[in-house]
Amino acid sequence: MRFGVVVFPGTWSDCDFHYVISEVLHQPVQYVWHRERELGQLDCVVLPGGFSYGDYLRAGAVAGRSPVVEALGDFVARGGLVLGSCNGFQILCEAGLLPGVLTRNECLQYRCQSTHLVVENADTPFTRGLRPGQVLTMPISHGEGKYYADPETLARLKRQNLVVFRYAAADGSVTKASNPNGSLENIAGIVNAEGTVLGMMPHPERASETAMGGTDGLLMFQSLLGSLVEDGSFLKR
Amino acid sequence: MTGAEPKVTLDLALDAGLTAEEYDRILTRLGREPTYPELGLFSALWSEHCAYKHSRVFLARLPQSGPHVLQGPGENAGAIDIGDGWAVVFKIESHNHPSFIEPFQGAATGVGGILRDIFTMGARPIALLDSLRFGDPDAPKTRHLVNGVVSGISWYGNCFGCPTVGGEIAFAPEYAGNPLVNVMCVGLVRADQIFRARADGPGNPVFYVGNKTGRDGIHGATMASATFDEHAEERRPTVQVGDPFTEKLLLEACLEVMRTGAVVGIQDMGAAGLACCTSEMPARSATGMDVELSRVPQREEGMTPYEILLSESQERMLLVAARGREADVRRVFAKWELDAVEIGRVTAEGQLTARLNGEVVAHVPVDLLAEAPKYQRPTAEPPGLAELRAFDPLTLPEPGDYGAALVELLASPTIASKEWAFRQYDQQVGINTLVLPGSDAAVLRVKGTSRALAVSTDGNARQVLLDPRQGAAMAVCEAARNVSCSGGEPRGVTDCLNFGSPERPEILWQFAEAVEGIALACRALDVPVVGGNVSFYNETSGQAILPTPIIGVVGVLDDASRRATQWFQAPGHRVALLGPPHVSLGGSEYLWTRHRRLAGRLAPLDLEVERRVQRAVRAAVSAGLATATHDCSEGGVAVALAEGCVTGRELIGCMAALPADARADVTLFGEGPSRVLVAVEPERVREFEALMAESAIPWRWIGTTGGDRLVVTVGTKAIVDVDVSRLEGAWRHGFERHVA
Amino acid sequence: MKVRVLVRLKPGIMDVQGAAVKHALAGLGFSELTDLRVGKVIDVDVADATPQEARARVREMCQQLLANPILEDYTIETVDDLAPHGAAR
Amino acid sequence: MKVRVLVRLKPGIMDVQGAAVKHALAGLGFSELTDLRVGKVIDVDVADATPQEARARVREMCQQLLANPILEDYTIETVDDLAPHGAAR
Numbered sequence A: 001m002r003f004g005v006v007v008f009p010g011t012w013s014d015c016d017f018h019y020v021i022s023e024v025l026h027q028p029v030q031y032v033w034h035r036e037r038e039l040g041q042l043d044c045v046v047l048p049g050g051f052s053y054g055d056y057l058r059a060g061a062v063a064g065r066s067p068v069v070e071a072l073g074d075f076v077a078r079g080g081l082v083l084g085s086c087n088g089f090q091i092l093c094e095a096g097l098l099p100g101v102l103t104r105n106e107c108l109q110y111r112c113q114s115t116h117l118v119v120e121n122a123d124t125p126f127t128r129g130l131r132p133g134q135v136l137t138m139p140i141s142h143g144e145g146k147y148y149a150d151p152e153t154l155a156r157l158k159r160q161n162l163v164v165f166r167y168a169a170a171d172g173s174v175t176k177a178s179n180p181n182g183s184l185e186n187i188a189g190i191v192n193a194e195g196t197v198l199g200m201m202p203h204p205e206r207a208s209e210t211a212m213g214g215t216d217g218l219l220m221f222q223s224l225l226g227s228l229v230e231d232g233s234f235l236k237r
Numbered sequence B: 001m002t003g004a005e006p007k008v009t010l011d012l013a014l015d016a017g018l019t020a021e022e023y024d025r026i027l028t029r030l031g032r033e034p035t036y037p038e039l040g041l042f043s044a045l046w047s048e049h050c051a052y053k054h055s056r057v058f059l060a061r062l063p064q065s066g067p068h069v070l071q072g073p074g075e076n077a078g079a080i081d082i083g084d085g086w087a088v089v090f091k092i093e094s095h096n097h098p099s100f101i102e103p104f105q106g107a108a109t110g111v112g113g114i115l116r117d118i119f120t121m122g123a124r125p126i127a128l129l130d131s132l133r134f135g136d137p138d139a140p141k142t143r144h145l146v147n148g149v150v151s152g153i154s155w156y157g158n159c160f161g162c163p164t165v166g167g168e169i170a171f172a173p174e175y176a177g178n179p180l181v182n183v184m185c186v187g188l189v190r191a192d193q194i195f196r197a198r199a200d201g202p203g204n205p206v207f208y209v210g211n212k213t214g215r216d217g218i219h220g221a222t223m224a225s226a227t228f229d230e231h232a233e234e235r236r237p238t239v240q241v242g243d244p245f246t247e248k249l250l251l252e253a254c255l256e257v258m259r260t261g262a263v264v265g266i267q268d269m270g271a272a273g274l275a276c277c278t279s280e281m282p283a284r285s286a287t288g289m290d291v292e293l294s295r296v297p298q299r300e301e302g303m304t305p306y307e308i309l310l311s312e313s314q315e316r317m318l319l320v321a322a323r324g325r326e327a328d329v330r331r332v333f334a335k336w337e338l339d340a341v342e343i344g345r346v347t348a349e350g351q352l353t354a355r356l357n358g359e360v361v362a363h364v365p366v367d368l369l370a371e372a373p374k375y376q377r378p379t380a381e382p383p384g385l386a387e388l389r390a391f392d393p394l395t396l397p398e399p400g401d402y403g404a405a406l407v408e409l410l411a412s413p414t415i416a417s418k419e420w421a422f423r424q425y426d427q428q429v430g431i432n433t434l435v436l437p438g439s440d441a442a443v444l445r446v447k448g449t450s451r452a453l454a455v456s457t458d459g460n461a462r463q464v465l466l467d468p469r470q471g472a473a474m475a476v477c478e479a480a481r482n483v484s485c486s487g488g489e490p491r492g493v494t495d496c497l498n499f500g501s502p503e504r505p506e507i508l509w510q511f512a513e514a515v516e517g518i519a520l521a522c523r524a525l526d527v528p529v530v531g532g533n534v535s536f537y538n539e540t541s542g543q544a545i546l547p548t549p550i551i552g553v554v555g556v557l558d559d560a561s562r563r564a565t566q567w568f569q570a571p572g573h574r575v576a577l578l579g580p581p582h583v584s585l586g587g588s589e590y591l592w593t594r595h596r597r598l599a600g601r602l603a604p605l606d607l608e609v610e611r612r613v614q615r616a617v618r619a620a621v622s623a624g625l626a627t628a629t630h631d632c633s634e635g636g637v638a639v640a641l642a643e644g645c646v647t648g649r650e651l652i653g654c655m656a657a658l659p660a661d662a663r664a665d666v667t668l669f670g671e672g673p674s675r676v677l678v679a680v681e682p683e684r685v686r687e688f689e690a691l692m693a694e695s696a697i698p699w700r701w702i703g704t705t706g707g708d709r710l711v712v713t714v715g716t717k718a719i720v721d722v723d724v725s726r727l728e729g730a731w732r733h734g735f736e737r738h739v740a
Numbered sequence C, D: 001m002k003v004r005v006l007v008r009l010k011p012g013i014m015d016v017q018g019a020a021v022k023h024a025l026a027g028l029g030f031s032e033l034t035d036l037r038v039g040k041v042i043d044v045d046v047a048d049a050t051p052q053e054a055r056a057r058v059r060e061m062c063q064q065l066l067a068n069p070i071l072e073d074y075t076i077e078t079v080d081d082l083a084p085h086g087a088a089r
């Protein structure tokens, strides 16, 4: 599976994703500069964490209008997969590739901590190896991770089963106390209607090695690899 | 010359912070009166902050070399060889004065400055640590400062993308008018690819790179070289504003241009900005520089040569490129959308020549600028110190309830959990952090090798006040011990020496003694000091801070998987106390928290025992014998035991017994050097005992983990018997309660 | 041509920052506030444009970047909108 | 009484946000901007007050909390300051 990791000015999880994909998963991976529009050679594009353009206006706003993100529309239409984590999720929302928006954490502070996620939708290429209700442990690191969508959008997300992860307690129960940033209904990650574009605030790349304290993030990558069928296309939902 | 600029006189020179003798020296060397911009150059470069006028003679005492040292003091940061072709570059810096004036931006730009010191050497920053000191934790002003400083560090470090993995926060009334913000940064670089701040090769082009120059921070260096008074507020316009996003681009651009081979030398424009770089870089290379100031990218209109030379705008570097390689420099910086402008050339004449539209506005020998006078001012032991030391804590009453006393101590904001602060810091970006904040030392792996680095910063100012020499030595020992506890072998030290005005003999005495103590400890432990920072004039209206040397230690674990953390891992493990029995309530956290006294004598320090204890702990960790290791520091052995119980993911109780050879409060809460708790699985007790026997150190078994209470027996009486969840509650909320 | 853009959270959206500031002000004795909301002001200077042209261009900027329509409303003001003695710059 | 406070960086202070937004707009083809600065707008509603009283109270709030005097200037506006057709709320 050929991965591309996008680098915007101010991105910092690019190296971490690159490391996990090449050194842990042993898959081909290349960096993709933000001005690039040619993504044809890739199977999965990763939009990593960081502070693209400093996030000075709104998190992800400027990157959401960059050439590489414009090219993602076609890439997705042709069946390509996109994983946006942290700033990547913010960018996907700002670009309109995912509905809703990520706003300032309710506590008004940055939060870097371990969280539990309960899997809600195990029917995407990113989560196929998981089961609904499964609890994952993954860190977050952000100041603007509070997910918001208007009531109609939220209803549609639920109706179409597009919420992939919610923040939860260790036993999987979705509680107010387990919500680290005030996200609407504890939403931590969502997917587009086709299941090919996943946005999530937590960092799977930081939970992909035992040495780093856990490998639940790796389960997502393994799902991805398992979704690749022989003719080079992906299992559809 | 620009007409608006005042004529230089002795009075103006005095105003600029120079002494009459210094001004005389300038007149003699120049053979004429300096121009106004030239006076600015001397004022900044001969300031205490840039020139270490009062400290250099003392700092020469520090051991600065060793087999692993690749770069000692004198560059932007020190460098140590860690094997496998890798080196660590590290340094600690203070940003005390700016942080008091504007806590958020002051702390943020402090982080920015130390990051540049590291990447200007060619290293990628991989870790930050912050050592902070504030006044009374209950004062509203303190809360404002803590919030501002922590969020400033959080903003800059997180946005830039370097994890903050450790530090400390302590409180004492003496810091009310002068908080301390010390930040250490550690970077990684190939040992043969370290860059230096040199301007070799006359004819080579000089590039200005990074953010544009504005009027911010003019006189920052001089401000950091003066004490505060009621007029501090009026100095506010000098505040600098940070831009971590541009800094991140600058990092990537610098590392990329270095890889092209086009870079001869590079230095960050920190204190005294362009003036500093254009004189220090050629001074190191016995060359000169000729620069055209109108080419400097400017953010504001009508800036004078004086302002352009002395601006402390952030996120800028001066880069000397190899002649003919200009295009490489331009290409890389254009890619990262940063300014890179050729502003001049390296010359052979040993002069700094600054021009404005061709006209010379400053023409000064660089060696004169770079070699400020050195002073050895008088020192004198502070009056009253002997009396303070003579205080006998045993004249104070014993606590009625030792369990409650322990709970109170755990809740003291200096001891309690600092999670409220470090959960605002990204601790993991770079995916290297094997041990996150919350243990004695943070541990970071070195990718592509089996090795890891352990880092810690420490400093106990109360101990330094009572005995500067031993207190400072103990700070070195504690930082090194924390590193050893994690399994790392200490390899190098960086120190940030925060003191009052060196013009006062009793302050300079504290300083001289502290430096001597650091030197003694570093020699005994065989760790060189490869860089550091002196911050004098930390006083407000005549009230100096506690003498506060902060010590940063970097150590190496050859096998990253052989490491230890401070919390108990499982019930049933035996707990040993390594180290000498000597402890004292003098200067202890207990004496302060319970009795508001800062007095008494310190327990003796035996550096040879310290060395052996640390070696024994490392041996136990690397043999896989230790399931937990924890240094006994503030709060003594009782607090260390309680921390073993409550700081891990699960709460685990402990039963411990200590000999009744002193009053129980001394035994439990007394502080002393060289003491470490080690937990050992029952099956490995024999092996551990054999190792201890070999190590020739004092030690004893004191307890066993398990249950849900911490029970400590002194002699025959169980005088502490507390539910661990109560201990945990006190520890977890004790800090946050004051600052949130 | 100087134009001022005010970007504010839509009425229904909870303003956590505003609530925190209001709370802090109440703590300082300013308890008479019935409402407080925090938004952004963006002052731009558009070269060579009439007020009408400038407004139109700035509206485009708002649509494309300056405001997120899910969360925010924007208002564009030029000197015309301010009374003669106005506090504008 | 509705009062609007505009909090802006002082003239000499680097506007990191503004520079980034200006750069981003230029990238989107809005290259006619000669200047762009970002500040805060704080809309407050003061109970039972005349415009004069409200202004005075809000000035105090600015001095004590809303503006950081080291970095920021503030302007207070009431409906009076806006022209009748104005873009005010």
Ligand SMILES: Nc1ncnc2c1ncn2[C@@H]1O[C@H](COP(=O)(O)OP(=O)(O)O)[C@@H](O)[C@H]1O
Pocket (backbone or CB within 6 Å): B129, B130, B131, B132, B164, B165, B166, B167, B168, B169, B414, B415, B418, B421, B422, B436, B437, B438, B439, B440, B441, B442, B458, B482, B631, B633, B634
């Ligand atoms: N300001 C801070 N930033 C990051 N980590 C901190 C900070 N203050 C304390 N810590 C972390 O909290 C833990 C406990 O600190 P401290 O009480 O100083 O321990 P010790 O006495 O063992 O040095 C350490 O891991 C330390 O790195």
Ligand SMILES: [Mg+2]
Pocket (backbone or CB within 6 Å): B168, B457, B458, B459, B633
């Ligand atoms: Mg400590």
